Amino acid sequence: MYCKNCGKEIGENAYCPHCGTAQTQAEQTEPTTNQQQYTAPNQQYAAPVDNGGFGWGLLGCCIPLVGLILFLVWKNEKPKTAKAVGMGALISVICSILFYFFSAVLGLGIGLIGL
Template sequence: MKVCNVCGSQVADQYTTCPNCGSTNLTVQNNAQPQMNVYQQPVGQPVYNQPVQNQKGNIGWGILGFFVPIVGLILYLVWKDSKPGDSKVAGMGALIGFGITFLFNVISIIF
């Protein structure tokens, strides 16, 4: 598609003169709209939404899980799929927190 510089009307590519005003002062219009069918995705290569596998967990969640094991457990369950790294750290902290609480209970029962 071209645009007439004189009257501003859109002119089909095959015209060298403007059918509206007869001017030859035409410029090729930069069409910003992407043409469909041209930018088709290649067939047979589906895009998978893979979660980030080797995500490093934030140690802060482990500390939180350690001091408040129930929160760590909840975070572990909530983030299991979306944030595997943070989930693991929070779960680990909760596990250690639970373990130490259990240990203290055993010790206090014994003594």
């Protein structure tokens, strides 16, 4: 459900916790489409699509800095998508650390055998 005044998502409250506007039963309808829309006085809002797609996770994995930035920007607005891009970035960083660790161990092993 969305507030008729500010457009933020609210629960089954009689008043919006964000702006304090009273809600009526006639205006408390649940949107049915993926691009949910509601109207406020002289304004029209569209709720952001938040599907947490694989492509965002792949982007975060390929470019971890972009993944971190997008996670921080979207963590409140699009939590599912932010989680996907953040997990991609985290997986990339962990894989990089493991790769460098095993490369160092392998290099030391080869160096010790060569002596």
